Amino acid sequence: MDCSDPKIVSSIKRICLILLLVLILVDLLLFLVYPPYVHPHFEEYTSIDKYSFVFYPLVGLLACCLLVVVSVKIIGQVLERKDTYYDD
């Protein structure tokens, strides 16, 4: 079974998305129903992580996307060479 088959990759993406939505839902429910569940870390400066059901998934998605795009499109364009570059 060749895992680079697009059907396999899209089914993995679908599974990840469904599980993620389930977790976001559970997190949201706990946030609404059980207030002591929440503990933002430094409320006096920023309450960025108060809504953890939004914060953590967003950080995961955006951080990875940003890092991949910056690495491949910017840093890769400048610093990549053929892997025989150092061979004399």
Add this chain to the structure above:
Amino acid sequence: MINFPPGLILIAASLLVALPLVKGSAKALIGLLSAVACLICVFLTYGGVGACSVTLIDSVALAAPFGGGDGLSLQLMQLNAPTRIFATIFSLMACMGLLFALNQGRPVELCGALLYAGAAICVTYVGDLLSLFIFWELMAVGSTLVVLDGGQNKSSQAGLRYAAVHFLGGVLLMAGIIWYGAMEGNSLLLPADPLAADNALVAFATALEDPAAWLMLIGVLINAGAPLLGAWLPDAYPEASPSGTVFLSAFTTKTAVFVLMMLFAGADILIWIGIIMAIYGIVYAVLENDMRRMLAYSIINQVGFMVCAVGIGTQLALCGVAAHAFVHIMYKALLMMSAGSVLYMTGKRKCTELGGLYQSMRWTTICGIIGAVASLAVPLTAGFATKSMITTAAAESASVADDPWTYIIAWFVLIAASAAVCLHSGIKYPWFVFFQKDSGMRPADPPWNMKWAMVIFAVLCIGFGLPGVPKASIYQILPYTPMKVSHEHGHADHTQDEYAGPAQADGQVSAGAVVDHGYAELVPYSTWSWNHVITQCALLLASALAFFLLLGLLKRTLTITLDSDWVYRKLLPQTWWRVVVPLLRWPGKLHNFILEQLPSRVARAVFARRIEHQVQKEIELGGSKYQLLFKMMSNRTRQWAVGGAMIVITAMLLLYVVVNLF
């Protein structure tokens, strides 16, 4: 009561293995048995250690500087705060690494690995800076042997570069130590508790005002793999053998982290260096094609977490460093073992040439996935119980520090970086090596010893993640008892004034000092809460989704990414050959012209007629005109060969004379 550093067992074994007394397979077995003995001795030191000091110079012979007239002695046994946990994981790593290497049949690598591991364990027990340096250099020697005996195409070149960088780092460290020791009243003794209130050495080092402190820091950061200084790490680690890289991945960087903990805990610059390391490791790993080089960059990423936490410098942060180092060595060794197994069985190391191996290498795939999952800090793996200590420490420090935004930024970047782990060892490594496209290869699983080493570490990675197990095991040997601020009362209503760290001698409170949450309730640290489990899973699933969405961008090409080693691998050699050497050769050409060609031409011009007459005679006798000419030239002129070396020496002597004039 153990009164010698357990690492000496391994060093003695390496000397024994170096001698031609026993044959290859017996050597490997001796190594493994000595590692088990070392591990037992480390367990025996938990209760306390006997004294072990070697006097180099007694007080009669020594005048100031150094110890102020008390003499100079090496303190080889001291139970420092982080000693137990580091020594335990180092010796466990040595055992598993030697089990993995049992069938490799490389005696030089075995000798080097034993020396390397033994010296690393000895570093964790040292009580003074000079013994630290001695074992630091022994580690460099041992690890160089491991790289040199790699058996890959470029092992010897990589080994030489590795040696050069490490010995340079050792020189810088030594310069810092000597400079510090030569100052009036400074003792080279290392305090056992880095966070105790009146440590002259730690205060000096953390303040980073003196060049001596900077020299020591740079020397240690070279070993830690800091950006710009650590290009040796991804250069040398892939060039070692399948088993060699397993050893290399564990000791050098973590010993550097240990020394940073002992000397530089609380230095703010380390927070920034750690953050940059974490991002740098991810960026380079995303672009990397060689699977073991990618894992090397992921080492830099994870060590960045540890360095950042050392910079935060609270008790919880240092507990986090120690715990994360413990778990990181386990899962990184597991990942390197699975990569080494793939290399051993297929001979291939590039992601572009691998793939689809899950079909035939079941055990390796499962162990590789367990290692990847542990590196992601998924709940129920070892990483979950330990990585969060660092982010919690960052968050707590943000609430009390003078400059909270440093800690808030650190907290945020660490959370983002722990999500982005899937871009290197978390998902990218297992996906591209074992899944992805089918490379057509069907190698079998590696031999029994390599499989068992992987399985044992995989079991430990899961075992240490089960609820209750870390608390009973890892948390008991941490440098301090891990405590966190209780969230039941909240801390939003406490003002800045109530947060006072312990006052220093001059009344100033340093930002990185132990945070005294005296008024707030401290509870034992626990990582198991619904919020933590759910948010961690959500974070990781989101980054997994991002990985598969961007799979097209992540596909690998036959490229490398330039790093700071470009300076000494390309810039300096090209400058030498294209600029400096022609400049050096030019006076040689001038010299040659003056002493050889000029007299020849004069001779030819002056004696031309006589030569022609003699040439005519020779032709009548049947000789060749040119042969005769040359014979006549060589009779009249002598060749003086002056190499480039003479020119350089002459130039240096001239420079010396000129400099001494002033």
